[in-house]
Amino acid sequence: MSAARKRILFLAEGATMAHFVRPLTLADSLDTERYEVHFCAPARFSRYLAGKTFVGHELATMPGEQFLANLAKGRPIFPAPVLLDYIEQDRKLMRTLRPDLTIGDMRPSLPVSARLEKVVCAAMINAYWSPYAQRRSILPSVPITRVIPPRVLSPLYRLTEPLAYVAHVAPMNTVRKQLGLPPLPPDVRKMYTEGDYVLYPDIPEFVPTPGAPPTHHYVGICPWTPPDSLPDWWDRMVADPQPKVFVSLGSSGVLEAAPALFEALSKLPVSVVLSTSGRNLETGSLPVYRAEILPFTETAAQASVVVSHGGSGGLYPAIAAGAPVLGIPSNADMHLSTAVMVEQGVGLGVRVEEASAERLQAALRRLLYEARFRRAAQRWARVFARYDSGAMFGGFLDQVFGARAE
Numbered sequence: 001m002s003a004a005r006k007r008i009l010f011l012a013e014g015a016t017m018a019h020f021v022r023p024l025t026l027a028d029s030l031d032t033e034r035y036e037v038h039f040c041a042p043a044r045f046s047r048y049l050a051g052k053t054f055v056g057h058e059l060a061t062m063p064g065e066q067f068l069a070n071l072a073k074g075r076p077i078f079p080a081p082v083l084l085d086y087i088e089q090d091r092k093l094m095r096t097l098r099p100d101l102t103i104g105d106m107r108p109s110l111p112v113s114a115r116l117e118k119v120v121c122a123a124m125i126n127a128y129w130s131p132y133a134q135r136r137s138i139l140p141s142v143p144i145t146r147v148i149p150p151r152v153l154s155p156l157y158r159l160t161e162p163l164a165y166v167a168h169v170a171p172m173n174t175v176r177k178q179l180g181l182p183p184l185p186p187d188v189r190k191m192y193t194e195g196d197y198v199l200y201p202d203i204p205e206f207v208p209t210p211g212a213p214p215t216h217h218y219v220g221i222c223p224w225t226p227p228d229s230l231p232d233w234w235d236r237m238v239a240d241p242q243p244k245v246f247v248s249l250g251s252s253g254v255l256e257a258a259p260a261l262f263e264a265l266s267k268l269p270v271s272v273v274l275s276t277s278g279r280n281l282e283t284g285s286l287p288v289y290r291a292e293i294l295p296f297t298e299t300a301a302q303a304s305v306v307v308s309h310g311g312s313g314g315l316y317p318a319i320a321a322g323a324p325v326l327g328i329p330s331n332a333d334m335h336l337s338t339a340v341m342v343e344q345g346v347g348l349g350v351r352v353e354e355a356s357a358e359r360l361q362a363a364l365r366r367l368l369y370e371a372r373f374r375r376a377a378q379r380w381a382r383v384f385a386r387y388d389s390g391a392m393f394g395g396f397l398d399q400v401f402g403a404r405a406e
Contacts, residue, residue, distance in 0.1 A: 006401055007036045009099035011090065013106040014042035014061035015068075016276065017250060017312030022124060022201045023105045025222040027054055029390030035397075038097055048227065060089060070358060071331040074142040074164070078108055080171040087113045087175070092307060094119050097357035103199065111194040112181060120400070123195035126312050127207035128336045130200065130216070131189045134208075136339050137161050140332040146353045162186070177187060195341045197400065201312070203387050206380065207340055217396045220389035221316040223297060231291045238302055243368060244324070246303035247288075248275040248296065250314055255279065257328050262286050263305065264361035269369070297321045304374075305367045310338035310349060319346055322381040324373035326363050328355050345376035 010027050013019040020041055023068045027039050032357060037054035042061050049056045062082050070077050078086075090113030094102065096120075105124040107270035114121035127133050139150050139157040157164075166186040184191050198216040200209070209216065237244070249255060262283045265272050272288040273294075274281065283290075296314070300306050300321035308314030310327030311334045325347035328337035329380040338349040348363045367373050 005034060005036055006055070006397075007038070007097060008397075009091075009093060009097055009102040010037070010039045011059060011102065011104040011107045012041040012045070013041070013104070014044065014059070015064050015106060016311070016313065018311060019105040020045050020048075021224040021313070022222040023103060024048065025224045025389055026103070026199075026219065026393045028052075030054075031392055038093075038099070040093065043276040060085075064230075068331075071140070074140065076168045076171045078171060080174045083109050083112075083171060083175045084178075087116075087179070090114075091117055101397075107195075108191060112172075112176060112179065115181065115197070116179065120197075121195045122197035122199050123193060124199045124201060124219075125192045126333070126337065127200035127202040127209050127218070128340055129189055129192045129333075130198070130209045130212060131187065131193060132209035132212040132216070134335055138332070138335040138339055140335055141330040141352050144216075145351075150351060150353070152183045163191075184200070197396075199393075199396070201389075202316075203384060206344060217392070217394045217399075218387075219396065220387040221312075221320060221384060222389045223317060223320060225295045225298070226237055226293050228293055230295070231289070232369060233289050237271070237273060237289045242269060242271040243304040244273055244302055245270045245305045245307060245364065246273045246275070246294075246299050246318075247307045248277070248294070248314055249279070249281075249307075250277055250309045252309065255281065257339055257350075257352050257360070258282075259284075260355055260357040261328070261360050263357040264364060267357075268364060270304070270368070273303065275299070305364060307364075310334040310341075315341050315346075316384070319377055319380050320384045322374070322378040324367045324377045326350065326360070326367055328352050328360075344380060345372065346380055347373060347377070 001206040010023045012023045021179055024037045027037050030037055032053050039054050040057040040059035043058050086109035090109055094117040102114055102119055109270045110121050121210040137158040141155045165188045167185040168188045169184055169186050169191050172191055200218045201222045202218060203220060204218050258281055266286045274288045275294045276292050278292050296317040297320050298398060300323040303323050306318035306323045307326045310329030315325055315337055325341060329335045330336040341347050342349050350359050352362050
């Protein structure tokens with residue numbers, strides 16, 4: 001390998017599509033004359049890596065169903081045995097490839113592996129998880145919130161959240177102790193931002209992190225367009241005179257609210273565009289324009305409202321298209337991103353366990369007919385457009401390798 005050509009290793013977690021497409025966007029932006037790129041991802045994403053100029057590797061990850069089940073029950077996302085398996089796999093890759101930099105999206109094993117192998121690493125995580133961002137204590141959707149209303153439990157949760165953080169960091173500290181490393185503070189935000197560098201797939205105006213050190217870098221929203229061709233109904237949908245609602249609950253949104261959502265939509269004068277993400281979504285008698293996956297921003301640009309699981313993977317491309325959003329969050333990450341979106345005036349959120357047809361219809365009516373939401377989305381779209389993820393990532397790499405060369 002030429003001394004001037006740096007080797008970069010990407011590790012994409014398989015839990016959700018977002019953890020794959022964000023590093024993929026960054027990898028795609030790189031000049032292969034300057035960088036030798038290795039991209040590791042679960043086999044289920046292999047079709048999106050066909051024809052790439054970089055080297056692909058299969059990465060064994062925890063099944064997405066287990067990831068989501070742990071979230072739904074409020075358990076630590078990555079148990080100690082999973083972390084140990086990840087670390088073993090990370091270290092083998094590092095020993096084989098000897099990267100100049102390794103980047104992991106939702107790969108909490110990486111800082112441990114990189115430290116043991118003396119490899120520079122960057123953790124990729126949304127800025128609302130940063131210790132330097134505004135702290136938002138939001139009770140996630142767990143079994144008890146389906147019995148006791150969240151508004152009753154939330155004050156207690158704010159008091160006990162530090163204990164929840166301790167529980168989520170405990171498996172990692174068990175592993176670190178076993179490997180002879182010092183423990184992390186009992187704060188999940190510290191765990192997620194552990195690493196030589198931290199990359200935020202956000203923009204600083206939308207999710208500020210005042211006081212963050214110079215090793216923390218924003219890389220924009222990492223927009224991605226799937227290589228799939230447009231469905232045969234696309235032109236017909238664009239010409240449809242009715243207001244359109246684009247529904248995309250993603251690969252990780254809880255589907256229990258889907259029947260109520262489609263009931264609510266059936267009572268509104270709208271056309272529905274549905275991206276299933278390969279999941280079984282029954283719409284009953286409601287006619288829809290349906291596809292497994294759609295170009296998110298391009299589809300959102302045709303919509304009056306976007307309905308999402310509330311995670312940043314659905315919110316950001318909708319906002320980039322200037323469309324207001326209805327978020328139906330369930331896990332902690334979705335609740336945090338939905339809270340930021342609501343604070344910025346771009347849309348509304350309805351918790352999944354409170355998502356009745358009546359509440360969803362009321363929220364959709366507001367988003368359709370109160371112009372302030374679209375104005376806010378369009379205002380933020382102009383801000384988002386000022387940031388280019390490839391350029392921001394390139395600037396980060398110049399800083400990293402320039403600093404290491406000094």
